[in-house]
Structure formats: C-alpha cells, structure tokens
Amino acid sequence: MKVSLPFVGMVMAECAQVGLIIVSKAVMSKGMSSFIFICYSNALASLIxxxxxxxxxxxxxxPLTFSIVCGFFLLGLFGFLAQLFGYTGINLxxxxxxxxxxxxxxxxTFVLAVAFRMEKVDWRTFTTLAKxxxxIVSIGGAFILTYYKGPPIWMTRFPLNSSPQLFVQLSNWVIGGLLLAVDCVMTSAWIIIQGVFGSAFQVGIVTWCLQQTGPVFVSMFKPLGIVIAAVAGVIFLGDTLYLGSMVGAIVIVIGFYAVMWGKAKEWEIGVDAGVRSFESSSQKVPLLQSYIQENTSVVQ
Structure with missing residues (x-):
C-alpha cells in the first residue's frame, strides 16, 4: 500500500492541475473574463x-521585514502575470x-538561472549538455505545437457545445500559444524570485512525492497530464485533437525529460559527494586515535 501511494498522489496531482485548466476553459468560454476568474480563484486560495x-x-x-514584503510583492506580481497570460492563452x-x-x-527556469548566475554552466559535463x-528541444516542440496543427486525429461528431468560441481559428491558436509561452517565462521568473528571497515553497502532494521518490519519478507523470487534457477537452469541451498538437507535445516532453534527467544526475552527484566527504571525515578520527595510541605505547 505504501509503495502505491506516490503513484496515486501524482495521478491526483495531474488530474487536479488539468481539472483547473478544463474548468477555466469552460467558464471563460461561457463569457467569464480571465480577470474575474483569477480574482475568484486567488481569493478562494488565499482564504484556504x-x-x-x-x-x-x-x-x-x-518576522515581517522589508525584504520579505518586497519578495511577497514580486511573487504576487509575477504570479498574477503568469495566471493572466496562461488563462488568456488557454481561452484562445x-x-x-x-x-x-x-x-x-x-x-x-534553467535559462533564467544561468542568466542570474544562480546555475553553474560547465559545458564539459554531460548534465549541463542534457539540460x-x-x-532547446522543448522550445522547438513549442514552435511545432503553436505553428503546426496538421490534420485532425480525434474529434467529437456531436460536440456538447457548438459555440464558435470552442472552435478556435488558427490565428487565435497561435496567439494563445505565444501567451502560454509568456506564461511559462513568468512562472520561471516566479520560481527564480523564490530562490532569491528564500527557499521555494513546498507544495502539497507533488513535494511529498518528490521527497519519497525523486524528481525523475515526478517527471514521469507529465505526459499523463497531456493525455488527460486531450481526452477531457474532446469529451467535455468538443475540442478537436490535431496531429501537430501530439507531435509538439511529444517533443516538449522529450526535452522536459532531458532537463529533469540532468538535474537529477546533478542531485545524485551532489549527494554522493556529500556522503564521500562525510565518510572521509569520519575516518580521520579513528586514524588519529590509533596514531595517539601507538605513540603512547611507544613512550610507555
């Protein structure tokens, strides 16, 4: 039972994330403004x-210091901008x-961390090359996903809601993809600010699963979110699944795995180095003690 809990937790986390995206798409397609949706969702989250x-x-x-207040302000600003661009992009x-x-x-996040010198880049290591x-592969997949739709591969014959807003035009699709890319940049900046003003906030189920199983395990479930979103979008929203969406999503996930693999290897190398350092330092005491004992016996 304990072994299966991380799997259940990650599936629940992906379903919750995709569920929020589906709900936002549905309510904004009914006419709700993205500003109103962000206001309601943030008010509820703040209360909880x-x-x-x-x-x-x-x-x-x-203690509430000036630096903490500035950090809260920047986190709120970039978090709001990320939500604004993200929900608007999903609506389009x-x-x-x-x-x-x-x-x-x-x-x-890796690019911004390098730009702000929070991440060391050594092109001689395979971890830096992987990240x-x-x-680069992820960004290439985003271009495919945004600018190439291709033929439809899955669609509902009788959509539940035939509103024209649910059948977006190509121009809206491209604009939405660009806004979602800006959303990712803002989210990355939000993470960087957390690193500047303190440790990153630990978030519920994902953090627990990360502590239990490691980052590679967590990253394994990312394609599941895409599958859930595709199925739910076709069934509940009447969306059409295009070939370009699947190809671009696969390319992005491959790039995502490469970045996460590089970070996981760096983490393993750091842990191994720490263990070796601890073992070497712990071995010095017995050697010193034996040396003193030998000298004492000689003197006697």
Missing part, C-alpha cells in the same frame, strides 16, 4: 491558505496546448 497557516503554522511565522487555444506548454517551465539540449 490563511486559515491553514493560522491553524498549523502560527508559531512558525518569521485549448487545455491540451496549455498542459503541454507547462513542460517548458524547467527549461526557461541545454533539453531546453
């Missing part, structure tokens, strides 16, 4: 987080495109 922090973390609150395109484009976040090539 406020109550949970008062109940479970009352004694762990750090589809949940499948939105879910697939989210896999660009690790690549853009760099993975980022």
């Amino acid at each position: 987080l406020l109550l949970s922090s008062l109940l479970f973390h009352r004694s762990q609150r750090p 395109s589809s949940p499948t495109l939105g879910t697939a484009m989210l896999n660009l976040v690790p690549g853009f 760099s090539m993975g980022t």
Whole structure:
C-alpha cells in the first residue's frame, strides 16, 4: 500500500492541475473574463491558505521585514502575470496546448538561472549538455505545437457545445500559444524570485512525492497530464485533437525529460559527494586515535 501511494498522489496531482485548466476553459468560454476568474480563484486560495497557516503554522511565522514584503510583492506580481497570460492563452487555444506548454517551465527556469548566475554552466559535463539540449528541444516542440496543427486525429461528431468560441481559428491558436509561452517565462521568473528571497515553497502532494521518490519519478507523470487534457477537452469541451498538437507535445516532453534527467544526475552527484566527504571525515578520527595510541605505547 505504501509503495502505491506516490503513484496515486501524482495521478491526483495531474488530474487536479488539468481539472483547473478544463474548468477555466469552460467558464471563460461561457463569457467569464480571465480577470474575474483569477480574482475568484486567488481569493478562494488565499482564504484556504490563511486559515491553514493560522491553524498549523502560527508559531512558525518569521518576522515581517522589508525584504520579505518586497519578495511577497514580486511573487504576487509575477504570479498574477503568469495566471493572466496562461488563462488568456488557454481561452484562445485549448487545455491540451496549455498542459503541454507547462513542460517548458524547467527549461526557461534553467535559462533564467544561468542568466542570474544562480546555475553553474560547465559545458564539459554531460548534465549541463542534457539540460541545454533539453531546453532547446522543448522550445522547438513549442514552435511545432503553436505553428503546426496538421490534420485532425480525434474529434467529437456531436460536440456538447457548438459555440464558435470552442472552435478556435488558427490565428487565435497561435496567439494563445505565444501567451502560454509568456506564461511559462513568468512562472520561471516566479520560481527564480523564490530562490532569491528564500527557499521555494513546498507544495502539497507533488513535494511529498518528490521527497519519497525523486524528481525523475515526478517527471514521469507529465505526459499523463497531456493525455488527460486531450481526452477531457474532446469529451467535455468538443475540442478537436490535431496531429501537430501530439507531435509538439511529444517533443516538449522529450526535452522536459532531458532537463529533469540532468538535474537529477546533478542531485545524485551532489549527494554522493556529500556522503564521500562525510565518510572521509569520519575516518580521520579513528586514524588519529590509533596514531595517539601507538605513540603512547611507544613512550610507555
């Protein structure tokens, strides 16, 4: 039972993420503004987080300093911009495109971390090459996903809602893809700001699964979100699944795996180096003790 819990947790996390995207697409297709949706969702999230922090973390609150206030402001600003571009892009395109484009976040985070000198780049190591090539491949997949639709491969014969807004034109699809790319950049900047002002916030199920199984295990479930979004979009929203969407999504996921593999290998190398350093330092004490004992016996 304990072995299966991480699998169940990651499936639930992907379903929750895709469910939010599906709901946002549905309500905005009915006429709700993206600003109103962001306001409602953030108000509900703030209420839940406020109550949970008062109940479970009352004694762990750090002092409110000026730097923390600035960090909150920047996190709120970039978080709002990411949501604005993201939900607008989903409204113009589809949940499948939105879910697939989210896999660009690790690549853009790597680029921004290098630009702000938070990530060391050594082109002689295979981990840096894997992350760099993975980022390039992911961006290439995003171009395929945005600019090439191809023939339809899966569509509903009688969609539940035949509103013209659900059948986006090519121009809206391209604009939506570009807005989703900007959303990924803003999300990456949001992560970088977390690294500048403190450790990243640990988020529920995904963090627990990450601690239990490692980043490679977590990344294995990313294609599941694309599949769930594609199936739900066709069934509940009447979207059409195109060949370009599948090809671009596969390319993005391959690049995503490369970036995550490079990060996982760096983490393993760091852990191994720490273990070796600890073992070498722990061995010094017995050697010193034996040396003292030998000298003492000689003196005697």
